[in-house]
Amino acid sequence: MRRLALLVALSGSPAAADPLPDGFVRLADLAPGIAQDIRYARAFNFTGAVVPGYQAAECILTEQTARALIAVEARLAKDGYGLIVFDCYRPQRAVAHFVDWAGGAGGEEAGFFPGLARSDLIPMGYIAARSSHARGVTVDAGLRRTGDPVDRPEVMPAPCDAPFDRRARESTLDLGTGFDCFSPLSGLGADVGPAATANRARLAAAMQAEGFIGYAAEWWHFRNAADPTRTRQDFVIR
8 A cells, every 4th residue: 555655656646647649748848937828728718618628727739849839939038038828739529619619609708709609700710620739739829028927817807809908917918819819809910009019920930930830810829830740639638
């Protein structure tokens, strides 16, 4: 019995020791300094609840994509900036859940999609039945100043596309909207003012320099175009 207790103490919790598929890593194991606020592991997201498949607030990626992200962090750090990641690998069950949720009714966390109905989100391209997140090659990321505290908001005081001083604080830097803000102002060509435009450009330039490509409708979404991984996964994040 004492030997079993010793083994548990040395190995950590059973959940933390769960193996990952070949080629996948936990970002915190390689780069604990990259800030994380894995949004679907808690209720502060557009569905208003923890999303199926997220049993831990943990960024998991393919190793190739994780190392590319670490290079982005190093590039930003030269100028006093860093990343905050909101989502990484996304289980396929979560992708399917978003589609099912979009077909329902109600206004759960409607501040994330101001002026829209759930049924608008699929045709407008905000929710899709297939996602490169499930391949572990895509990350949703924001920008922060090195050393700034990581805010993890719990309430939506104003719509996600409200002025910076009114909406939920996710960073000390303005990116024009909050993360997962289903609004035209989240688009890359939106007029969000000079400060937010400059912050988006800094984030995008660093990501692109390390092989990531963005998505026109969402300033936070980046896929590692150099990662050949094609298999979509459905293992639970623990």
